[in-house]
Amino acid sequence: MAVFWARTCILVALQAGVLVEVVQASVEKDLSPECRAFLYMGTPPLGLENHSLRRICQRYNGKPRFVTLYDTIAHVPVYSAYTFKRSDGERRVDVPWMFEPQLSTISDTGEMQTFPRGYMHQNFEDSQAVLEDYENAVSYGRGLLNPDEHQADPDDKAATYTLTNVVPQVREFNIGPWKEQEHVIRRRLNNYCRGNAYVVTGITTSGHMIRRHNIDRVAIPTYMWSAYCCINYDHNAPYEERYKFPAFAHYGLNERENNQILEISVKKMEEFLKGSTFVDKNFQVFVDDCVPPPSALP
Helix, strand or coil: CCCCCHHHHHHHHHCCCCCCCCCECCECCCCCHHHHCCCHHHCCCECCCCCCCEEEEEEECCEEEEEEEEECCCCEEEEEEEECCCCCCCCCCCCCCEECHHHCCCCCCCCCEECCCCCCCHHHHHHCCCCHHHHCCCCEEEEECCCHHHCCCHHHHHHCCEHHHEEEEEHHHHHCHHHHHHHHHHHHHHHHECCCCEEEEEEEEEEEEEEECCEEEEEEEEEEEEEEECCCECCCCCHHHHCCCCEEEEEEECCCCCCCCEEECHHHHHHHHHHHCCCCCCCECCHHHHCCCHHHCC
């Protein structure tokens, strides 16, 4: 587990001659201002910048919806970053699964697209997961890093159903502790966050993969982690909730058992990830760990 993206880095280096970096529209080397709006202080998490990954501004129905850092070798998102919207928790139903065309081809569209029927060219599967990768993975469900229940607008909910926002989650963990923690965060931010809440949810891996046709296809997360930042919050909230502002974090083991969620400070979670994964020593989820500037203090 001590090697996070080492496998990715080696494979990217080996395939550097054939991988094509697409720097336009929704797959962006430098995020546009409208996409940086989903990030606290307009800044992506630090310490994951040197791993030949792809930043995706996830666009749907004419608008950007959230940001993802995607691994085109492991075929999973490293993290998705989004702004929380007050929500009743209802799920969007009957949404077809989508993909990111610009990870595979130089496409005119900057929006996620519904999976086409029939044969797909091999370069499509080379750079991202496809529905067939999950068909026989009976132990795993499609876990959303940006969950639809943390969004309110129907289009924002629909946009979460792209495989570039999905990782393999053990089913018991997906529908059990992790789902309950998503409810906890939704209720907390609904009740006590008064301004924008920035959320980053990501994974660690240890080399285990979902295989298809005897080929390693999709990295299986070892840990799931998430952190939020809300500078403008209710200072009259009960202490048991108030001390979890302006920022807090949690993580859990992606297993059938021993998968309880641990809530901790963002700083402690960063230290855990530095010791458990291949991230830079300067790894930081939020600028200054979401410590509010003096002008924002009561």
